[in-house]
Amino acid sequence: MSTLKFDGNAHQISLVDSEGKTVGTWAAYNNVDSQATIRHVLNGIYHVQDRVAPHPHQALANGPYGLHGIIRFNVPGHPGIGVHSGRANARHLPGPQHPTMGCIRTSDDAMSAISNVMRHDALTTIEVTNNSAVVAHQASKRNLHADLRGRTRG
Template sequence: MSKIIFNGATHQITLVDSSGNNISTWAAYNNVDSHATLTHIQNGTYIFQDRVHPHRHHSATADTTDGPYGMYGIFRFSVPNHPGIGLHSGRAHARHAPGPQHATMGCIRTSDDAIAAVIKMASTSPLTTIQVIGNTGRAAQAATKRNHHQSLQGRHYG
C-alpha cells in the first residue's frame, strides 16, 4: 500500500511506496480560498476514499489541464466535517497563481504530472493515507488573506 506525504512548509507532496521508499516529490499547495469552509487542512493522517482511481467530475471543464481538478480528477480523503477534500491538479494556466499555487476550496493542488504518477502507483499499490505535516494555520491564513485580497480585485479561484 502506498501513501502521500504533504509538507505545507515546503509546499511539496511525496509519493511513498509500500516499502517506505520515496518515489518522487512535486510542488503542492493548500492555498485555500477565503470562501471555503475551512482555512487549511490540519496536520495529521487522513484515510483516502479513492484508493485506486481518482474520482472524476463530469462537466464541460472537467478533464483538462485548466479544469478545476486537472486532467485526472481528485483523490478524495476523509477530513472530518469537510466532505470532498482531496488531492488534485488543475488551473495550470490560470491568470493568477497558475498550477499548484492556485487557490482551492480546501484541497491540496499539485500538477498533472504528479497525479499521473500517483495513478500509476495506485494501480498496483492502492493509496492508504495522506500525512499532512508542517501545514500551520499561520501559513494557511496568510495564503487565504492573499487570495481574498486578490478575489476582491475581480479574480476567480476554484
C-alpha cells in the same frame, strides 16, 4: 499500500510506495480561498477514499481538478477534500499555488505519477505535516517551488 506525505511548510507532496521508497516529490499547496468553509487541512493522518484510482472529473488542465480527477480523503466535517491538480494556466497563481476550496493542489505530472502507482499499490493514507493557516496563506505570496514541478526521484 502506498501513502502521500504533504509538508505544508515546504509546499511539497511526496508519494511513498509500500516498500517505503519515495516514488516522487512535487510542488503542492493548501492555499485555501477565503470563501471556503475550511482554512487549511489540519496536521494529521487521513484515510484515503479513492484508493486505486482518483475520483473522475472532466479532464481539463485548466479546469478545477486538472487532467486526473481528485484523490479524496476523510477530513471530518469537510466532505470532498482531496488532492488534485488544475488551473495550470490561471492568470492569478497558476498551477499548484492556485487557491482551492480546502484541497491540496499539485501538478498534472504529480497526479499522473500518483495515479499510475495507485493502480498496483493502493493508496491508503495521506499524512499532513507542518501545515497551518499562516503557512497556507503565505503560499499565495511566493513562488519558491516552480523548480519542483514534475521533478521525481527514484
